[in-house]
Amino acid sequence: xxxxxxxxARSAPAARPYDGPPDYRVxxxxxxxxxxxxxxxxxxxxxxxxxxxxxxxxxxxxxxxFDARVEPGFRRKEGRDFKDRHEVRKALARDPMFQWWSxxxxxxxxxxxxxxRWVTLRQAEALNARAAALTEGDPRLKLDPAVxxxxxxxxxxxxxxxxxxxxxxxxxxxxxxxxxxxGIFATTGGMLGRYNDGGGKAIAAWxxxxxxxxxxxxxxxxxxxxxxxxxxxxxxxxxxxxxxxDVGAPMLRYGLARAKSMGIENVTFVQGDVSNLxxxxxxxxxxxxxxMFLHETSYVSMPRIFAxxxxxxxxxGMVLHVEQPQYDPAMPLFEQAMRDWDAxxxxxxxxxxxxxxxxxxxxxxxxxxxxxxxxxxxxxxxDPEVFPEAAKDTGQEDYGRKAAWHVVxxxxxx
Numbered sequence: 465x466x467x468x469x470x471x472x473a474r475s476a477p478a479a480r481p482y483d484g485p486p487d488y489r490v491x492x493x494x495x496x497x498x499x500x501x502x503x504x505x506x507x508x509x510x511x512x513x514x515x516x517x518x519x520x521x522x523x524x525x526x527x528x529x530f531d532a533r534v535e536p537g538f539r540r541k542e543g544r545d546f547k548d549r550h551e552v553r554k555a556l557a558r559d560p561m562f563q564w565w566s567x568x569x570x571x572x573x574x575x576x577x578x579x580x581r582w583v584t585l586r587q588a589e590a591l592n593a594r595a596a597a598l599t600e601g602d603p604r605l606k607l608d609p610a611v612x613x614x615x616x617x618x619x620x621x622x623x624x625x626x627x628x629x630x631x632x633x634x635x636x637x638x639x640x641x642x643x644x645x646x647g648i649f650a651t652t653g654g655m656l657g658r659y660n661d662g663g664g665k666a667i668a669a670w671x672x673x674x675x676x677x678x679x680x681x682x683x684x685x686x687x688x689x690x691x692x693x694x695x696x697x698x699x700x701x702x703x704x705x706x707x708x709x710d711v712g713a714p715m716l717r718y719g720l721a722r723a724k725s726m727g728i729e730n731v732t733f734v735q736g737d738v739s740n741l742x743x744x745x746x747x748x749x750x751x752x753x754x755x756m757f758l759h760e761t762s763y764v765s766m767p768r769i770f771a772x773x774x775x776x777x778x779x780x781g782m783v784l785h786v787e788q789p790q791y792d793p794a795m796p797l798f799e800q801a802m803r804d805w806d807a808x809x810x811x812x813x814x815x816x817x818x819x820x821x822x823x824x825x826x827x828x829x830x831x832x833x834x835x836x837x838x839x840x841x842x843x844x845x846x847d848p849e850v851f852p853e854a855a856k857d858t859g860q861e862d863y864g865r866k867a868a869w870h871v872v873x874x875x876x877x878x
Contacts, residue, residue, distance in 0.1 A: 485654050486654045490658065494726045495725025496594060498587055500583060504579065504582075511650040512653045514568070514572050516653045522564070528561075530556065530559075534562075537555075546797050556801060573623060579650070580643035580644070581626055583643070584640075591639060591642055592637060595636070595718055599724075605716060614711065616762040625643070629710065632714055638718040641712075641717070641718035657845070658846075663755040667753055671784075681703075681704055681705065683706045684753075685697070686709060688708035688733065690715045691731065695722075698731045704750075706730050708733050716733040740772070747779065750782075755786045759806075759812060759814060774832055786871055787819075787872070788819065833874070836874050839872055843868045
């Protein structure tokens with residue numbers, strides 16, 4: 465029988481709408497963004513698709529292996545159920561499906577860092593000169609070489625990032641921050657939006673929705689990094705003075721240069737340890753926030769950070785922290801163990817302890833009143849023209865949960 469292409473086309477199943485990561489070429493090219501070649505773009509696109517594939521196609525196979533082999537095998541051997549996530553993690557680590565998923569995920573993280581580092585190092589002189597031209601003499605960049613790096617920053621290359629947030633290859637260096645900015649799009653598959661600021665947009669929208677009467681005069685961003693999350697908040701409150709604090713000088717240089725190139729002028733970038741902000745007066749901020757920061761602090765520093773926010777917050781003001789959800793009895797042990805992957809395989813050693821803490825008790829111990837604690841849920845707000853499917857689903861499921869990020873905070877009495 466002769467092949468009939470027309471009949472074959474009619475009988476073929478309809479193609480599904482594309483719902484994968486957007487092309488890397490649509491990322492927001494602000495004035496500090498590095499140039500990228502055809503091959504570098506292809507590499508980032510591959511990594512974005514690989515990360516999505518691992519999350520949506522391979523990781524469900526890990527759950528199937530857990531249900532079919534790991535959990536029944538543990539019950540047969542031990543005569544009981546798992547007692548905690550650590551037992552689940554250790555049992556998973558012996559299963560080939562988890563091993564393959566974990567190996568590939570770690571490889572994509574290392575490859576993403578190598579790809580971004582090459583992009584920035586090959587044009588380091590130009591990037592550093594561009595940042596210097598935008599920031600030198602600007603009072604909104606306040607660097608302090610005397611600031612002592614906390615050990616939890618100094619000793620770790622967070623999420624496989626060479627030199628973490630603070631290392632300078634040369635004086636005036638911004639390449640580490642630029643690497644972070646250029647590659648996070650590939651890590652998340654675009655789920656943070658064109659300018660990687662979906663978290664900041666979510667915070668601004670949450671504050672507007674839940675505190676419509678709040679008109680902050682001063683806003684403090686803790687652990688600001690390169691400022692990608694604080695800029696949407698600065699835009700949402702253009703009359704406010706916004707202060708972004710981080711210990712990494714390269715991040716702050718890049719952050720101010722990036723903000724200025726995007727036309728955002730009401731943010732001051734300050735080098736400091738957020739657990740000791742003695743230079744700021746008591747009750748001097750109306751809104752204090754952090755976004756995906758607490759899991760990179762230590763168990764010892766967190767009470768001091770909460771105490772500082774209580775001291776710095778003005779009466780009637782709000783502090784809020786946006787993080788991955790805490791581990792609680794309602795979260796299955798399998799999910800807890802999978803979330804713990806970052807602590808053991810992605811250079812995030814404080815992740816596991818932070819996510820088991822009772823943050824309510826920590827806030828109360830820092831001086832906040834229990835009946836003024838605040839909880840909520842948010843998901844990154846992304847650009848519809850860049851990621852239309854994610855933009856439609858503002859709940860963004862995470863391990864089957866809506867509102868993938870948790871908000872914990874407090875309103876100061878007064």
